[in-house]
Amino acid sequence: xxxxxxxxxxxxxxxxxxxxxxxxxxxxxxxxxxxxxxxxxxxxxxxxxxxxxxxxxxxxxxxxxxxxxxxxxxxxxxxxxxxxxxxxxxxxxxxxxxxxxxxxxxxxxxxxxx
Amino acid sequence: xxxxxxxxxxxxxxxxxxxxxxxxxxxxxxxxxxxxxxxxxxxxxxxxxxxxxxxxxxxxxxxxxxxxxxxxxxxxxxxxxxxxxxxxxxxxxxxxxxxxxxxxxxxxxxx
Numbered sequence: 001x002x003x004x005x006x007x008x009x010x011x012x013x014x015x016x017x018x019x020x021x022x023x024x025x026x027x028x029x030x031x032x033x034x035x036x037x038x039x040x041x042x043x044x045x046x047x048x049x050x051x052x053x054x055x056x057x058x059x060x061x062x063x064x065x066x067x068x069x070x071x072x073x074x075x076x077x078x079x080x081x082x083x084x085x086x087x088x089x090x091x092x093x094x095x096x097x098x099x100x101x102x103x104x105x106x107x108x109x110x111x112x113x114x
Numbered sequence: 115x116x117x118x119x120x121x122x123x124x125x126x127x128x129x130x131x132x133x134x135x136x137x138x139x140x141x142x143x144x145x146x147x148x149x150x151x152x153x154x155x156x157x158x159x160x161x162x163x164x165x166x167x168x169x170x171x172x173x174x175x176x177x178x179x180x181x182x183x184x185x186x187x188x189x190x191x192x193x194x195x196x197x198x199x200x201x202x203x204x205x206x207x208x209x210x211x212x213x214x215x216x217x218x219x220x221x222x223x224x225x
Binding site for chain 2: 004031034040041042043045048050055056073090092094096097098099100101102103104105106107109110
């Protein structure tokens, strides 16, 4: 298995809802990442997990809450989002945070906040 | 800080070669990457180059690195309509796992 799987592929949520994005990989990778990508822009790093511990938080608002329950799973819990949070949320993984071989990205969750 | 820049748009005819350029600022970058993103999809790693290399070739893809000028290029030979996508170059911030992406170059391939 050489994939990163993200669910759901599309999500529409209201500003008062609570939802979660899920990411799964079975490549034995020990670093996992959340990126946010707005239309026609490059991905921007949100969080890095290394060996199931949060190692980087790029000053992300607390309405985004990451969780890494085990080495294969990464969640992003969403609460009280704003319309400007609408974007493509990409999960990625790599062998570890110092790996030179690049990330494997999932296909993303397209989030719309109404 | 780290910064990566690319031209935003390139249009070529099918069968021609495409050259996408990128400049970066972090002189300590050891690996540089090219990713491809098709509409509505995630990013696909195309190739990467280590900073002690000048060139890397992989089938139709050739990566050239000028470390002195901090300039990276991706050449796609015999460009096909299926190559139409956004191409991102990226540099890795040492020991953090963090990738810094350029703005992306939209490649349009005309039949």
